[in-house]
Amino acid sequence: MPVPTVSFLGGVREIGGNKILIHDGPDRVLFDFGPSFSSRVEEFYVNYLQPRSTSKAKDLLEFDLIPRVRGLYSKEALADADLGYTEPEVSAVFVSHAHADHAGYLDLVDPAIPVYVGEGTRTMLRAIETSTRMKYGDHDWRTFTDRTPIRVGRIEVVPYPVDHSIPFAYGFLVRTSAGTLAYTGDFRHHGPRAADTHAFFDAVARDPVDALLIEGTRAGPDQRKNLSEDGVRTHVDRVLDTTPELAFACTYPRDIDRLLTLYRAAVEADRSLVVSVRTAHLLAQVAPRFPAGDVPVPGQSPGLHVYARKKLVSYLWERPYLDAALSAAEVRTGGSKYLLLLEQSHFTELIDLRPEAGSPFIHSMSEPFTEDDVDAKVMHRWLEHFGLKFRQMHASGHASGPELLELVRASGARAVYPIHTEHPEAFEAAGSSVRLPELNATYPLVGGR
Numbered sequence: 057m058p059v060p061t062v063s064f065l066g067g068v069r070e071i072g073g074n075k076i077l078i079h080d081g082p083d084r085v086l087f088d089f090g091p092s093f094s095s096r097v098e099e100f101y102v103n104y105l106q107p108r109s110t111s112k113a114k115d116l117l118e119f120d121l122i123p124r125v126r127g128l129y130s131k132e133a134l135a136d137a138d139l140g141y142t143e144p145e146v147s148a149v150f151v152s153h154a155h156a157d158h159a160g161y162l163d164l165v166d167p168a169i170p171v172y173v174g175e176g177t178r179t180m181l182r183a184i185e186t187s188t189r190m191k192y193g194d195h196d197w198r199t200f201t202d203r204t205p206i207r208v209g210r211i212e213v214v215p216y217p218v219d220h221s222i223p224f225a226y227g228f229l230v231r232t233s234a235g236t237l238a239y240t241g242d243f244r245h246h247g248p249r250a251a252d253t254h255a256f257f258d259a260v261a262r263d264p265v266d267a268l269l270i271e272g273t274r275a276g277p278d279q280r281k282n283l284s285e286d287g288v289r290t291h292v293d294r295v296l297d298t299t300p301e302l303a304f305a306c307t308y309p310r311d312i313d314r315l316l317t318l319y320r321a322a323v324e325a326d327r328s329l330v331v332s333v334r335t336a337h338l339l340a341q342v343a344p345r346f347p348a349g350d351v352p353v354p355g356q357s358p359g360l361h362v363y364a365r366k367k368l369v370s371y372l373w374e375r376p377y378l379d380a381a382l383s384a385a386e387v388r389t390g391g392s393k394y395l396l397l398l399e400q401s402h403f404t405e406l407i408d409l410r411p412e413a414g415s416p417f418i419h420s421m422s423e424p425f426t427e428d429d430v431d432a433k434v435m436h437r438w439l440e441h442f443g444l445k446f447r448q449m450h451a452s453g454h455a456s457g458p459e460l461l462e463l464v465r466a467s468g469a470r471a472v473y474p475i476h477t478e479h480p481e482a483f484e485a486a487g488s489s490v491r492l493p494e495l496n497a498t499y500p501l502v503g504g505r
């Protein structure tokens with residue numbers, strides 16, 4: 057009988073875009089399915105040049121930007137692509153967390169294939185679909201809970217919660233008919249759920265697994281400064297303590313931990329956090345998934361306000377937040393009463409807000425990889441124009457290079473495959489168990505190496 061195998065259909069020598077296919081007899085399970093952050097897609101599709109909504113899979117297959125897997129794609133997405141539609145041959149898709157590079161291609165998947173996500177992730181995906189143009193498609197959605205095993209034919213999947221820059225992120229322990237595998241998803245252990253990450257790696261070492269598929273976003277050379285989530289809080293406190301003006305911050309829209317850090321710091325400094333309508337919607341949706349009182353709810357919790365940009369039309373989902381929302385004039389007049397979240401795409405609000413020169417702009421996101429980053433240049437030009445003082449303070453969603461090597465050594469895994477990294481070779485320092493996977497290659501889970 058053929059041994060179970062693992063194939064790497066994405067996430068090889070690139071950050072994001074993991075597509076891990078596990079094959080055991082008649083059963084095939086895919087882990088994560090989204091575009092990578094590498095420039096490969098952008099070699100063909102940029103700005104307004106995008107795959108057609110009537111044949112998205114066909115248009116991506118044209119340039120090998122998605123894998124040629126039979127029985128995975130929907131009839132609609134394939135259109136008349138040469139791959140050809142067949143009945144589902146993939147038994148299930150598991151999604152580790154709601155970031156686009158892990159879930160962003162779900163709309164290509166045949167609706168007959170069950171898609172497994174954490175309960176919280178289902179809530180996040182719904183909120184994103186409602187409040188953005190992102191679409192994940194119609195599926196046989198199935199939700200899993202922490203550490204409750206799911207059986208798909210011969211394959212058993214145990215989802216372990218891990219700490220990451222979006223809540224409801226999971227790593228997986230996968231038991232096949234011959235051999236076990238652990239897939240980390242994306243993780244860190246310097247955030248509020250560090251204990252979850254430790255518990256997952258304890259389980260990996262206890263098994264111990266035949267193969268460990270580990271993300272390495274920060275492996276290799278990375279000079280960028282990183283704080284813990286608590287460290288970000290300390291830095292934000294310091295800025296708010298010494299600021300007599302309106303303060304600004306920007307961060308990733310789905311990083312609930314960071315939103316809470318900024319909210320708590322604002323309240324501590326007798327300010328209110330002012331968020332966009334979209335962020336208000338997300339907070340309202342996810343709050344019930346957290347212990348009562350942990351996540352502030354717009355319209356109910358003190359110290360939280362919504363900012364209303366001037367718009368010609370408003371969507372139905374926006375309306376509950378608009379009546380009590382603050383205008384630019386109100387935020388400008390209130391000044392030191394507020395910490396305003398302002399993403400770069402809404403910088404035009406500054407023209408109305410007219411902040412006092414020297415007001416702080418807390419950049420709570422990763423620094424750009426390169427010095428000629430266009431968005432960063434534009435951001436700094438705007439900040440300079442309005443005399444805003446740039447303050448960098450961020451906690452990454454990913455473990456550092458040295459931490460990754462330590463985890464690999466402690467795992468006792470027989471084979472270690474670094475993925476979701478531009479520097480897989482940096483893992484080789486962790487020992488001889490490290491193997492650099494090739495894109496689209498298939499490896500036996502046990503023996504045969």
Ligand SMILES: [Zn+2]
Binds near residue numbers: 155157476
């Ligand atoms: Zn990722």
